[in-house]
Amino acid sequence: MDRLFEFMLPEAKSPTADSTDALFHFINEVSLVLLIGITIALIYFAIKYRRRSEDDETPVITHNNTLEITWSVVPLLICFVIFGWGYTGWLNLKSVPDNAYEIQVNGFKWGWNVKYDNGAQTLNEIHVPEGRPVKIVLQSSDVLHSFFVPDYRVKHDVVPGRYTYVWFEAEEAGESIVFCTEYCGTGHSDMLAKVIVHTEEDFQTWLEKNGGGVSGTPVEQGEQLVQLQGCTTCHSDDGSRLIGPSFKGLWESEETLSDGSTVTVDENYLRESILNPGAKIVESYDNVMTPYEGRISDEEITNIIEYLKTLK
């Protein structure tokens, strides 16, 4: 039986999972005992007391206070235990250890932008050290999302206009999947990320190598930015059709808009489409992109445009 319940949960990879898993098993066991009892009673009564003739006489049993009290109070007591257990486990999920390493994660339609203390940035990859508590500070650029790591049994909604957090402590090097669990539109089910756990040493090396954020020539910076900002989730660089128009061959092309007018793709059109994408929608595409107003600097926009010019 224990093996069945263990099969139901993914392998636990953080101490935050311990209390949750134990309670999950406990409730399953109690429920299963009761369910078997109920089922046996149903089947046994249905056979033992089956109707033998339409004139069957049945005894008048109206109620029994002892029974009523028993089957009210016993489940209530079990529920109190479950409440207390769940509550203490949850307090632990809320109480971040003091020495936690902090990582900023920004959810947007549709991806996770990750920033580290030394300025390093990643998209849909959260690099963490093993054996050290990590606090993920969550914020959203657009609608509600929810940050869920099944392996760590942690989840929190990502709410625009406020900060929320989760914490965990990855036990050993490896990878764990991150899901968005609050419905957020077309790309909701593709809004996945990975927690990549390094040994402490590897993590420091990785952090130093990627520190300082984007670098290089404007075109190189632009190329890194379209990755980090999640542009490539919806815009391909090889001409294939995703949620938005492909970047390939976009520069100086003639586009028909949803209102029938045409526009030539130049710097100002691209700038407008980044800051206020709903203003001019290319025909046959939906108005679903998040406005980048306030999330991106003028210099970054310029670098992205420089990069787009190279995608002939």
Next chain:
Amino acid sequence: MATAEVSNKKTLKVQRFKPSDNPSNTYLTDEKGVWAWMTTVDHKKIGIMYLVAVAIFFAVGGALALLLRTELMTPAKTFIEADTYNQLFTLHGAIMVFFVLVPSIPAALGNFIMPMQLGAKDVAFPKLNLASFYIYVAGAIFTFIALAQHGLDTGWTFYTPYSTESSSSVIWVTMGVFILGFSSILTGTNFITTIHKMRAPGITWGKLPLNVWALYATSIIQVLATPVLAITVLLLTMERWLGFGIFDPALGGDPVLFQHFFWFYSHPAVYIMIVPGFGIISEVISTFSKKTVFGYWAIALSSLAIAFIGFLVWGHHMFTSGQSAVATTVFSFLTFLVGIPTGIKIFNWIATLYKGSIKMDTPMIYVFIFLFLFSIGGFTGIMLGALSVDIHLHDTYYVVAHFHYVMMGGTLIALLAGLHFWWPKMTGKLYNEKLAKIASVFIFVGFNVTFLPQFVMGAQGMPRRYYNYVDQFTAFHQTSTIGSYLLGVGFLIILYYLMHSLFKGAKSPANPWGSRGLEWQATSPPDFHNFDHTPVVIHGPYDYHQPMEEFQLGLAVDTNGHDSETAKEVVDKEREQWKNYSLG
């Protein structure tokens, strides 16, 4: 002095009215024709019209579910696009909740049966009853306009700010739901008044059928909770239409506030959906075990307890939302309290079977299915109420499975029990018992094959509302899809034999199950005015130890039957007489 008092009272006689098995006039033979149906104020015809409407919506919602499950056969695209998928699951949820589950039992079966169980000619406000139906239709039209425009892709929960920004026809649907709410409120008001004022002589609160108690509790929730839904969708509409910043943080609002508003209605709403089902279970289990219900007051009052505590647990939908820690703790605690009255009901129903005379006809089979599936729904609800575990399970398929076990395994199975139980009363026809049993096997097996794997994949981390999924969940999804097809077959069989029964079925006697319920003392189908006399009730609705004759009483003299003083006297007197009466 004493003699003067007595002489002031009228003396009324009671006589036995045995319902005919071959009624010449019924509600179906009176007032024929489409126009007569559309303008009828007869609660029975209105109930039937609701039943047809609900069945149509159920067919649409069910077809959407089958499309969804088919798309999920493979981890990536199977045959529809992500945007279409998002619209389908939204519509499946919205239609099933607002147009099927909420009105199904109270407005369809309740409308038909409840006045008969009270021995009344109709509900208290018959015209209002008809108005409720047309308001429901108007709400449905708005929703169909939305479909014809840009559909709806917000999920049935309309969470902001996504629903503020979505390019689909949110306003049409929110307006549809707004209008629909009035239908629910009016039905609730009507039922409360009817139960208070229209009971036949002798039906005290202690002799009220448990189905009526359940509908009473439901009506209270409908009247108190639905206005909050109206406010919520109105605020959402104002935000979308006029740019009021109430929920959208970009406009200075708070998205978590929307969730509070929404669940303040929508959690009590799940009790609007399930509590009437409890009523049906009590009626059927007593009839098919020929035994008085065990713990009448425990079952009756636990419905009211659920109606009350159900208002205090909405925050358990929001443990991960960012609501305050204190609120989260309190809501978790109260959630366990609402589980207890439900458990009490299950135990009392099982105790009712003890030493009964149990006949496993189709309605009873559905009661057994209900008790099994709903127990699983209840236990997994306890799981989700536990704070730390809910953090892991929230918004995964575990929740989807739990919800379907309580709403489909509970409400819909109870509806099937009630439909099979009262079908002969409503139509005057019997259905094919053998086919009905075969269909119930398809429903039971199909249901579990569909939803049991969803518990496992949910606990393993599969999020809900996913168009694509990671490969590890493929086997679970495919099993689930196959199960949904079995369910579909089951419902098609039901449709077939019920239609067959309607047109070619054998004639049903007045009381085919030997039930003591008052509705069974009318003819099948009932007279236009339910009874051609004013029924008088001296026994409780489940007194199977009393002879059937004593359940067939009515006033021998024509009165309106609602003069409580005279009625009480009549009943007391009659009871005295019957005490010394023996059937020998």
